[in-house]
Amino acid sequence: MKSGSLNEIKKELQELEPNRLAELCISLAKYKKENKDYLDYLLFESHDKDGFVSQVKQEIDLLYSEINPDMNLYYAKKILRKILRITNKYIKYVGDKSVAVDLHIYYCRKLIESHLPIEKSARLVNLKAAEIKKIKTLLIALHPDLQYDYIKELEEMGIKI
Secondary structure: OOOOOHHHHHHHHHHOOHHHHHHHHHHHHHHOHHHHHHHHHHHHHOOOHHHHHHHHHHHHHHHHOOOOOOOOHHHHHHHHHHHHHHHHHHHHHHOOHHHHHHHHHHHHHHHHHOOOOHHHOHHHHHHHHHHHHHHHHHHHOOOHHHHHHHHHHHHHOOOOO
């Protein structure tokens, strides 16, 4: 079965009545949890990005509280991947590069503050390196003033750009 192009779907949605459109949105929300979360963000959170970012940071803090420095690195890695997956999901919802840089930097800061022996695990070293690479890539697309602020913040954390 071949699905229609995004343009075709857009045209069809514009022709629908508001009640039918609402039914389709509810149907999508029932189909997958991620769709429901995204719809929730669009309806209730999208008008206040700063508030949403602070909620995401609180959730990251809560998840990082599950990690202690004496923890087995295997389990720490699993928790770190879970935190990163959740962070990337929220970044995708917002769709703003400055928010993406902010949340990736926050993730790295919390990783450094966790005092995990990252250098003992090649996977954790690679995870941190991949995050730094993402930050560098996203920084290029930002305004020079924002770039300067974020680079300064990274240098304070001991990360060279």
